[in-house]
Amino acid sequence: MSETGANFLPGRYKHEHDDTVLQRLKRYPAINIVVIYGLFLVGLAIWTIASRGEFAFFTSLNLSVLAQQIPITAIVAVGVGLLMVSGEFDISVAATFTFAAFIAATLLHEMGWPLAVAFTAGILCGTIIGAINAWITCWLGIPSFIATIGMMFFGRGLVRWISINPATNLPDSAKFFPNEGFKAALTGQLAGPVFAQLIWLIAVAYAGHLILNRHRLGNHMFSAGGNAEAARGVGVRVRRVKLLAFMICGATAAFSGILQATRISEIEPSYVVISGLELKAIAAVVVGGVALAGGRGTILGMVLGAALIDTVDNVLVLASAPEILFKGFLGAIIILAVIVNSVLGRRQES
Amino acid sequence: MNDSQLSVDASARASTAEIPIFEARRISKSYGHVEALIDTNFEVRRGEVVGLLGDNGAGKSTLIKILSGVVQPDSGEFFREGRSVDISTRKKSEEDGGIQTIYQDIALVKSMSIMRNIFAGREPTNALGFMRVKEMRSTAMEILDEYVRIAGITSPNILVEELSGGQAQAVAIARAVHFKRDILLLDEPTSALSVRETEKVLNIMRELADAGVSCVFVTHNLYHAFRVCDRFSILAHGQNVRDCKKSETSLNELTDIIMTH
Numbered sequence: 001m002s003e004t005g006a007n008f009l010p011g012r013y014k015h016e017h018d019d020t021v022l023q024r025l026k027r028y029p030a031i032n033i034v035v036i037y038g039l040f041l042v043g044l045a046i047w048t049i050a051s052r053g054e055f056a057f058f059t060s061l062n063l064s065v066l067a068q069q070i071p072i073t074a075i076v077a078v079g080v081g082l083l084m085v086s087g088e089f090d091i092s093v094a095a096t097f098t099f100a101a102f103i104a105a106t107l108l109h110e111m112g113w114p115l116a117v118a119f120t121a122g123i124l125c126g127t128i129i130g131a132i133n134a135w136i137t138c139w140l141g142i143p144s145f146i147a148t149i150g151m152m153f154f155g156r157g158l159v160r161w162i163s164i165n166p167a168t169n170l171p172d173s174a175k176f177f178p179n180e181g182f183k184a185a186l187t188g189q190l191a192g193p194v195f196a197q198l199i200w201l202i203a204v205a206y207a208g209h210l211i212l213n214r215h216r217l218g219n220h221m222f223s224a225g226g227n228a229e230a231a232r233g234v235g236v237r238v239r240r241v242k243l244l245a246f247m248i249c250g251a252t253a254a255f256s257g258i259l260q261a262t263r264i265s266e267i268e269p270s271y272v273v274i275s276g277l278e279l280k281a282i283a284a285v286v287v288g289g290v291a292l293a294g295g296r297g298t299i300l301g302m303v304l305g306a307a308l309i310d311t312v313d314n315v316l317v318l319a320s321a322p323e324i325l326f327k328g329f330l331g332a333i334i335i336l337a338v339i340v341n342s343v344l345g346r347r348q349e350s
Numbered sequence: 351m352n353d354s355q356l357s358v359d360a361s362a363r364a365s366t367a368e369i370p371i372f373e374a375r376r377i378s379k380s381y382g383h384v385e386a387l388i389d390t391n392f393e394v395r396r397g398e399v400v401g402l403l404g405d406n407g408a409g410k411s412t413l414i415k416i417l418s419g420v421v422q423p424d425s426g427e428f429f430r431e432g433r434s435v436d437i438s439t440r441k442k443s444e445e446d447g448g449i450q451t452i453y454q455d456i457a458l459v460k461s462m463s464i465m466r467n468i469f470a471g472r473e474p475t476n477a478l479g480f481m482r483v484k485e486m487r488s489t490a491m492e493i494l495d496e497y498v499r500i501a502g503i504t505s506p507n508i509l510v511e512e513l514s515g516g517q518a519q520a521v522a523i524a525r526a527v528h529f530k531r532d533i534l535l536l537d538e539p540t541s542a543l544s545v546r547e548t549e550k551v552l553n554i555m556r557e558l559a560d561a562g563v564s565c566v567f568v569t570h571n572l573y574h575a576f577r578v579c580d581r582f583s584i585l586a587h588g589q590n591v592r593d594c595k596k597s598e599t600s601l602n603e604l605t606d607i608i609m610t611h
Binding site: 210213214215216217219220222223225226227230231232233234235236291295296 | 440441444451453460461462466470471473475479480481483
């Protein structure tokens with residue numbers, strides 16, 4: 001029996017550098033997006049040079065616009081990405097984002113609550129929406145895609161309800177004027193195009209990295225999303241893991257909503273629809289290498305995916321392309337990701 | 351050999367200190383009008399490979415599910431080294447019963463690395479739940495080197511989906527062995543493997559048994575069973591029809607028993 005080990009199978013993995021490119025990409029799925037985003041920026045640089053500076057991408061004004069926008073999307077993407085790794089979707093993040101900001105603004109200005117309490121209540125609100133999504137999905141057995149579409153419309157209703165101006169009986173935007181210290185801490189300009197929200201993004205991303213790669217919960221998320229039955233087999237409490245993932249997703253959406261409200265000092269009810277944030281977040285994480293079916297993904301990929309999506313949006317605006325083009329781009333990215341996922345999946349089967 | 355003889359044998363052995371490492375006595379289970387198991391007995395002794403054999407519908411899968419704690423019997427008792435145990439959940443089956451079930455398809459999460467798989471559900475962590483990654487890495491390497499010495503796998507970061515069926519099976523076995531289970535319950539471990547890989551998995555079972563880890567080998571393939579098992583327990587229509595050592599039987603006889611019941 002001594003031969004058992006020595007050549008269990010001809011050594012396919014003698015050295016890691018023998019691996020094919022595809023295998024390495026699968027093991028480090030963020031490589032794709034690093035390359036894509038890098039090439040995209042190079043392309044933009046060439047465009048700028050070719051247009052002799054007409055194309056205003058690399059201007060300090062434009063870069064500071066991007067530096068303020070990307071963290072808002074990327075923080076939502078980290079939550080959506082962690083949830084997708086765990087094997088579920090959340091389509092309700094734009095509603096959560098907006099509703100949480102409205103809650104914070106209403107509690108602060110209309111109810112006169114202290115800022116810290118209003119802020120905490122906003123985050124809590126997102127967390128609770130996440131928990132309800134989890135309950136409908138994992139305990140009632142409704143696919144999260146459907147459950148969170150329902151929550152999206154319910155959230156839109158909540159936003160309409162909270163934003164109704166009794167005088168006009170129409171939804172109205174809410175002002176959000178927290179004190180200067182709070183505003184500086186959340187969205188203040190630090191240096192050049194660096195704003196405080198970038199620091200918050202780094203904090204959220206690092207926390208996400210710790211959860212995914214250093215904490216037990218991350219291991220459970222990967223196994224719940226990769227193969228829920230196998231996960232249950234080794235004692236992972238899949239429903240509880242997904243509950244936590246939904247709650248994290250709701251909390252990050254709420255936090256990002258409050259960041260946005262702080263940055264522009266108001267929150268608009270129409271944001272639930274016009275932002276397209278739910279699709280942006282999903283497109284961001286799938287181009288960032290998170291598997292639609294779960295079980296695969298990196299924080300770096302989610303963040304760079306969000307950066308790519310916002311950069312494309314920005315470039316289309318600079319190029320005065322019609323708005324619909326961006327929505328089309330988001331749709332195309334998601335469809336492409338579905339195709340790639342199912343082709344890879346089918347190859348796996350055979 | 352009928353049921354009562356088996357029970358007599360069991361108690362006789364208990365008195366002579368050769369207590370089975372695990373024993374299921376008089377297990378019955380019905381699904382509606384279908385009696386899947388009728389007063390079935392099953393035992394495993396230390397360091398042996400037991401073949402659990404029988405045709406489709408004989409009750410093998412029901413017995414496996416009961417032993418792994420995912421299905422509850424209507425009646426029956428379980429003993430680990432002579433002491434009564436409760437194996438009514440997967441966790442109790444593993445921890446109290448000492449049984450690790452390795453299902454063919456769902457043993458490992460394919461999209462995860464070998465290391466993450468090995469520790470899934472039992473991560474070594476600090477008080478805050480953060481994993482001791484260094485410890486995990488070195489233990490994973492040790493497991494890969496020591497228990498089944500899977501040649502070619504040099505990194506615990508390799509994704510399971512990159513492994514061949516036999517390699518993945520070996521990793522699942524290595525994990526179970528590392529976590530100190532007395533008994534491995536292998537459900538059709540060879541059915542999806544090539545001839546060459548089957549040989550290796552059979553060898554691993556044999557090695558484990560010689561090292562004191564008992565294996566329950568559930569299979570349709572009598573050739574595979576006969577190559578590696580020390581003892582055979584044959585079910586038909588939910589009942590024990592034969593329980594014998596390898597030296598007391600032959601491949602032809604086993605085939606006959608299964609065919610005629």
